[in-house]
Amino acid sequence: MVAPITKSRPRFYSTGELAELSQTHIENIRYFERIGLIPKAGRMASGHRRFGEEHLRRLIFIRRARDMGFSQDQVRALIALSDGTPNSCAEIKSIAETNLRLVREKIAGLKRLEHLLAETSAKCRGNRTPACPLIEVLLQ
Amino acid sequence: MVAPITKSRPRFYSTGELAELSQTHIENIRYFERIGLIPKAGRMASGHRRFGEEHLRRLIFIRRARDMGFSQDQVRALIALSDGTPNSCAEIKSIAETNLRLVREKIAGLKRLEHLLAETSAKCRGNRTPACPLIEVLLQ
DNA sequence: CTACCTCCCGTAGTAACTACAGGTTCAAGC
């Protein structure tokens, strides 16, 4: 087991450092703070934000969840449910399954679209004889 | 010369009729008119819009194109190109092919997501033993 | 000391609609 990059002393991060470490846009971090998706950061004397490990973990969590296609509301629910409440696991699974169903529907729709586009495009020779099949399809 | 009023029906439609016939939301029709995606409608004395066959054809064209995943800008380009300009067919084909590529990329991304969700969700029994695998995945 | 970078805040913009609020007009029934 490799020791993670842990600092025994409390680590603090500037907004830019946190953006780098969490692979999140800097404006996005401020945005997440504003809408309450991450806790409010402490401040330095200068007014610059001072984030801690907790913010980093939360941001990585959020990015992963977003990568998994969860909406902002779902992410919010996942955060609330990930705190160890009994039975929350079942709720989390249910959110994931709803999402999986939506993803599968999206894939199915896009595949139909792909076939339509590919077929129609293949018929087109780019010379409009007798008429462009793409436009024909759109006009009926 | 007497115009054959009886048979060559200059059909007019109200906004609601057009919405019904083109399967478009009524607010959407007004929106499309406002942004110039369809021509400005004529007006009755009362101020109610009066649409013609041309509007209906255009709206159906737009709906089809949108169903095919074309963006509003692409739809605008397709409308401009569908007017019979020489060589436009090649440009139309190019728009369609760009779109096809984007659709395929979206499908690939969603499939990766589908696997991740399905796998993680399958591991979850909804009883958090020892910990919810979905949350584990999000936390690393 | 002077660049230059990073950070601050607030606002506005993006796509592509969708949803009011608050009013007019039309069509049908009595």
Place this chain on the structure above:
DNA sequence: GCTTGAACCTGTAGTTACTACGGGAGGTAG
């Protein structure tokens, strides 16, 4: 002719999830 309810009008604001910008202040290397 009157009433009622549906359909229509305009204009603005809300949606999702950010992203960009303007204009200024703090931090640091040479």
